[in-house]
Amino acid sequence: MAQAGPLLSALAALLAATAAGGDAPPGKIAVVGAGIGGSAVAHFLQQHFGPRVQIDVYEKGTVGGRLATISVNKQHYESGAASFHSLSLHMQDFVKLLGLRHRREVVGRSAIFGGEHFVLEETDWYLLNLLRLWWRYGISFLRLQMWVEEVMEKFMRIYKYQAHGYAFSGVEELLYSLGESAFVNMTQRSVAESLLQVGVTQRFIDDVVSAVLRASYGQSAAMPAFAGAMALAGAQGSLWSVEGGNKLVCSGLLKLTKANVIHATVTSVTLHSTEGRALYQVGYENEMGSGSDFYDIVVIATPLHLDSSSSNFTFEGFNPPIADVQGSFQPTVVSLVHGYLNSSYFGFPDPKLFPFANILTTDFPNFFCTLDNICPVNISASFRRKQPQEAAVWRVQSPKPLFRTQLKTLFRSYYSVQTAEWQAHPLYGSRTTLPRFTLHDQLFYLNALEWAASSVEAMAVAAKNVALLAYNRWYRDLDKIDQRDLMHKVKTEL
Numbered sequence: 001m002a003q004a005g006p007l008l009s010a011l012a013a014l015l016a017a018t019a020a021g022g023d024a025p026p027g028k029i030a031v032v033g034a035g036i037g038g039s040a041v042a043h044f045l046q047q048h049f050g051p052r053v054q055i056d057v058y059e060k061g062t063v064g065g066r067l068a069t070i071s072v073n074k075q076h077y078e079s080g081a082a083s084f085h086s087l088s089l090h091m092q093d094f095v096k097l098l099g100l101r102h103r104r105e106v107v108g109r110s111a112i113f114g115g116e117h118f119v120l121e122e123t124d125w126y127l128l129n130l131l132r133l134w135w136r137y138g139i140s141f142l143r144l145q146m147w148v149e150e151v152m153e154k155f156m157r158i159y160k161y162q163a164h165g166y167a168f169s170g171v172e173e174l175l176y177s178l179g180e181s182a183f184v185n186m187t188q189r190s191v192a193e194s195l196l197q198v199g200v201t202q203r204f205i206d207d208v209v210s211a212v213l214r215a216s217y218g219q220s221a222a223m224p225a226f227a228g229a230m231a232l233a234g235a236q237g238s239l240w241s242v243e244g245g246n247k248l249v250c251s252g253l254l255k256l257t258k259a260n261v262i263h264a265t266v267t268s269v270t271l272h273s274t275e276g277r278a279l280y281q282v283g284y285e286n287e288m289g290s291g292s293d294f295y296d297i298v299v300i301a302t303p304l305h306l307d308s309s310s311s312n313f314t315f316e317g318f319n320p321p322i323a324d325v326q327g328s329f330q331p332t333v334v335s336l337v338h339g340y341l342n343s344s345y346f347g348f349p350d351p352k353l354f355p356f357a358n359i360l361t362t363d364f365p366n367f368f369c370t371l372d373n374i375c376p377v378n379i380s381a382s383f384r385r386k387q388p389q390e391a392a393v394w395r396v397q398s399p400k401p402l403f404r405t406q407l408k409t410l411f412r413s414y415y416s417v418q419t420a421e422w423q424a425h426p427l428y429g430s431r432t433t434l435p436r437f438t439l440h441d442q443l444f445y446l447n448a449l450e451w452a453a454s455s456v457e458a459m460a461v462a463a464k465n466v467a468l469l470a471y472n473r474w475y476r477d478l479d480k481i482d483q484r485d486l487m488h489k490v491k492t493e494l
């Protein structure tokens, strides 16, 4: 890690690069965080800069970040992000590249619980099933679907732009290139406002839309329309997850990249002014004490926000200073309960007759957002979902830890409860401006995109964007950054 005279050796590399006409690849790159964002950016950086560049990935916790598992009764279960939309193209690529498999889907019915009764019951896997919804909400459902499809169709343009090597230095530029000012505005307007405008009824928003948003983000229909549309797309498509656990994608990408994973907490990034290119000193701490190392490129792949103790960085030597990143995050508690559901709570005195595996909830007055009868991360061919009258593993998602009395309400009895407390998603509305990916010449902030949409695939998209941004800036290919009218450009480019 820290060698003698890293500054000198870095300077020597820099001089060599300058002598070579500035075209030498970077020597060393630091990535802070080994979640999906950090793992994917390490992979994409290597893809662009070649196998010779050394990539150090700093991780203070465990590889995977918000992709994590907990062991219950000798099996592992997802305790963070559970599933992805089928159109998550980068994630689909990673799974193929790493020789991983999709987990077998075990069918279960969904329903939305309104506190006293179910407001919507499902006959099959898809929550937003056309026929079931038609009689109750009429045209609202179709209007919602058209709205979501239009957003998704435009969002999918990003893959084409990225395949052509285009990158964006801010979230606003990225959104503008996909859907012009309407997309940028969707980060300011609420889901409810946007849906009412296209003719979706308030009742449909209260019953269905808000339940999906609670399940995805723990937030209400007052959250911004762009992030909301992404979550609603997830409720309509088929979902998938990774056999063996979603976090295998992170460890797999890091192994494939041969990244040097350093278990330490990064505490500072300091700019050393040099002639020509910037050089960054990354300071870190672990049980062995503190240390630092020098890098040509630094990617921060974890949320930077004030009220969190999780990313306690300082930026030193930057002029103008790097502004504190505003905003806070939405806490979410995942409780994995091994026990017997109290189906009476849901109006089913006989547990054998309880038909649902996934329960969403409307805004009020529920103390939990979702309750799912979940399957382990390894699903054998003979596996079947536990029946509601059997002891099963239930995953409860709630904004706060559950009180014992609340557990006793939801479950007749239980063997164990294990919890994971997350800073899950940005608390939308807690910041007013969209952050930038570029903090300095070769210092990048991957999680900026979370402020438009926070999902595993969004972070993979951000990782590709940051890798392209670093590459295009390194080789001063400025025509590939922040271009407008890309739809036209990629059509005429071969």
Ligand SMILES: Cc1cc2nc3c(=O)[nH]c(=O)nc-3n(C[C@H](O)[C@H](O)[C@H](O)COP(=O)(O)OP(=O)(O)OC[C@H]3O[C@@H](n4cnc5c(N)ncnc54)[C@H](O)[C@@H]3O)c2cc1C
Binding pocket: 032, 033, 034, 035, 036, 037, 038, 058, 059, 060, 061, 062, 063, 064, 065, 066, 067, 079, 080, 081, 082, 083, 084, 264, 265, 266, 267, 301, 302, 303, 310, 311, 312, 313, 332, 334, 422, 423, 424, 425, 447, 454, 455, 456, 457, 459
């Ligand atoms: C309960 C829950 C359910 C979710 N469900 C879904 C879902 O179904 N589908 C979906 O797409 N998304 C879901 N998400 C969101 C998704 O998990 C995140 O958007 C995504 O995993 C974020 O990845 P990341 O790599 O950007 O950040 P993280 O996974 O948070 O990774 C950041 C890493 O950086 C490390 N780190 C932080 N500070 C430092 C430091 N100073 N030094 C060194 N290391 C540091 C952290 O330990 C962490 O490992 C869910 C999230 C939660 C919490």
Ligand SMILES: *[C@@H]1O[C@H](CO)[C@@H](O)[C@H](O)[C@H]1NC(C)=O
Binding pocket: 181, 182, 185
């Ligand atoms: C976006 O908002 C701006 C300012 O509020 C407005 O001028 C513009 O017309 C809006 N664009 C769209 C497409 O709604």
Ligand SMILES: *[C@@H]1O[C@H](CO)[C@@H](O)[C@H](O)[C@H]1NC(C)=O
Binding pocket: 101, 243, 244, 245, 377, 378
């Ligand atoms: C679970 O699945 C992963 C990925 O396919 C595999 O590597 C692992 O051995 C499996 N574990 C068990 C206990 O079957």
Ligand SMILES: *[C@@H]1O[C@H](CO)[C@@H](O)[C@H](O)[C@H]1NC(C)=O
Binding pocket: 309, 310, 312
């Ligand atoms: C974060 O940094 C501040 C100021 O340097 C310090 O007082 C605090 O203890 C740090 N917190 C953590 C969790 O490291």
Ligand SMILES: *[C@@H]1O[C@H](CO)[C@@H](O)[C@H](O)[C@H]1NC(C)=O
Binding pocket: 342, 344, 345, 346, 408, 409, 411, 412, 413
């Ligand atoms: C189950 O739910 C019912 C109805 O809400 C409640 O009366 C009862 O106390 C709960 N707990 C148990 C253990 O049955």
